[in-house]
Amino acid sequence: MSFKIIDQAQPRLNRSELAVPGSNPALFEKAANSKVDVIFLDLEDAVAPDEKEQARKNIIEALNDLDWKGKTLSVRINGLDTHFMYRDVVDLIEKAPGKLDLIMIPKVGTISDVYAVDMLCTQVEDAMGLEKKIGFELIIETALGMQNVNEIASYNRRLESLHFGVADYAASTKAKTTVIGGPNPNYHVLTDIDEDKPRNKHWGDMWHHAVSKMVIAARANGLRPIDGPFGDFNDPDGYKAQANRSATLGCEGKWAIHPSQIELANEVMSPSEKEVNQAKRILEAMETAKKEGKGAVSLDGRLIDIASIRQAEVLVQKAKLIESS
Ligand code: GLV
Numbered sequence: 094m095s096f097k098i099i100d101q102a103q104p105r106l107n108r109s110e111l112a113v114p115g116s117n118p119a120l121f122e123k124a125a126n127s128k129v130d131v132i133f134l135d136l137e138d139a140v141a142p143d144e145k146e147q148a149r150k151n152i153i154e155a156l157n158d159l160d161w162k163g164k165t166l167s168v169r170i171n172g173l174d175t176h177f178m179y180r181d182v183v184d185l186i187e188k189a190p191g192k193l194d195l196i197m198i199p200k201v202g203t204i205s206d207v208y209a210v211d212m213l214c215t216q217v218e219d220a221m222g223l224e225k226k227i228g229f230e231l232i233i234e235t236a237l238g239m240q241n242v243n244e245i246a247s248y249n250r251r252l253e254s255l256h257f258g259v260a261d262y263a264a265s266t267k268a269k270t271t272v273i274g275g276p277n278p279n280y281h282v283l284t285d286i287d288e289d290k291p292r293n294k295h296w297g298d299m300w301h302h303a304v305s306k307m308v309i310a311a312r313a314n315g316l317r318p319i320d321g322p323f324g325d326f327n328d329p330d331g332y333k334a335q336a337n338r339s340a341t342l343g344c345e346g347k348w349a350i351h352p353s354q355i356e357l358a359n360e361v362m363s364p365s366e367k368e369v370n371q372a373k374r375i376l377e378a379m380e381t382a383k384k385e386g387k388g389a390v391s392l393d394g395r396l397i398d399i400a401s402i403r404q405a406e407v408l409v410q411k412a413k414l415i416e417s418s
């Protein structure tokens with residue numbers, strides 16, 4: 094283990110994160126009553142420019158008045174390149190003090206973007222005498238943000254999670270695709286020419302590198318990596334396949350852009366009973382090994398060692414967090 098200890102962000106269940114447009118308050122109560130872990134009320138891209146002011150008012154009113162049933166609450170503020178952003182931060186903190194858990198910053202490009210929002214939040218929180226500090230979720234969704242992701246993730250104040258914003262990322266990198274998340278048929282390898290057989294296409298995952306790069310930056314800084322949207326809400330199998338790929342790479346949650354995607358995300362991002370039981374057996378076996386002075390033992394014909402303890406502990410801790418939610 095390195096001598097450097099990585100501070101971990103405040104632990105939260107973040108298997109599913111529901112996007113709710115601030116311009117559509119009729120959806121707020123449904124979100125509060127859903128099984129989602131985190132709700133983000135949107136002031137950015139789901140809200141048209143002439144609806145921004147009203148959306149901000151709707152959100153502030155709901156933060157104060159609605160019973161959110163203990164959900165983690167976030168608001169996606171407008172980009173730092175707009176004149177809406179400062180007013181989003183000031184009004185959210187001044188007019189709904191202490192209500193927000195997180196602010197989601199879109200299109201983070203450099204570490205100074207995070208610094209700027211931190212400075213503004215700090216001033217307003219201090220002026221209001223607020224003890225509770227709002228955490229930050231950062232969307233990595235531009236070529237600039239991805240280029241600088243390691244440095245951005247190292248800004249250690251307030252940060253909780255990095256999110257892969259696949260739609261804007263595709264736009265920013267000028268990727269030849271119009272789908273939001275999921276695979277693209279043009280991203281494939283073709284099997285070799287064989288006179289007797291037709292050639293096969295094997296689809297690849299065009300997002301693999303980007304998600305993996307973000308996961309590494311997040312985990313190296315104790316943050317949660319979260320996969321962003323999957324646009325086709327009529328394709329639950331496609332959603333689960335994408336969520337499974339992200340989870341396999343280390344993501345611990347995924348956005349839901351439609352309520353039907355919440356349970357899919359919760360299912361994929363929760364360890365199964367079988368996995369938790371197996372993790373507990375590994376911990377027991379290693380406990381026995383330790384007493385016998387051994388560093389590794391075999392369980393069901395497979396080698397387990399001290400690294401297996403760390404993997405098993407992650408699963409058991411997650412299961413406990415889910416149980417207590
Ligand atoms: C999310 O904001 C995205 O652009 O995918």
Ligand code: MG
Binds near residue numbers: 138199
């Ligand atoms: Mg976006």
